[in-house]
Amino acid sequence: MDRIAVFPGSFDPVTKGHESVILRSVRLFDKLIIALGENARKQSYFTMERRLGWLHELFDREKNIEITNYSGLTVEFCRVKKAQFILRGLRTSADFEFEREIGQMNKLMVPDIETVFLLCEPEYASLSSSIVRDILRHGGDVSRFIPKDIVIGMDFDNKQL
Ligand code: ADP
DSSP states (O other), X not given: OOOEEEEEEOOTTOOHHHHHHXXXXXXXXXXXXXXXXXXXXXXXXXXXXXXXXXXXHHHTTOTTEEXXXXXXXXXXXXXXXXXXXXXXXXXXXXXXXXXXXXXXXXXXXXXXXXXXXXXXXGGGTTOOHHHHHHHHHTTOOOTTTSOTTOOOOSOOOXXXX
């Protein structure tokens, strides 16, 4: 049976931290589904099209990576996709506490799906999408923090902010 993992997130925007987790984990699974969650309670900074577009630019050449969006429970999405694993990155103990709660609730709901954690690379431990957004809001240069093949500049479509 193929080992299929879902890597859920907002990727708002995708950072070098996300890229690193994806590239390091891709060989652990037969298929990795990068899944952009539609969160009704969380207004995103960049549109879904934009965030999906960057992920496609970065990973379309990887044969065993699929990119899509989803709404609803991550475990339900995993069931639909026949994924046995949820992949998450861990930066700090705060991440751990947050992830532990979600991971254990998911485990109670669907015991046969395992959450797998990858420790982030030390240089990305302080890197988050929210910090990248803050830098952008103030007109700063984020090129060191985002994958080198994509451009995220001031021409973004954050009309709501
Ligand atoms: P969410 O809104 O679900 O937390 P994110 O897009 O912020 O989604 O993150 C998706 C996943 O990537 C999470 O598991 C998060 O811990 C991980 N992640 C985010 N930034 C980094 C980083 N710098 N290094 C490693 N993993 C990261």
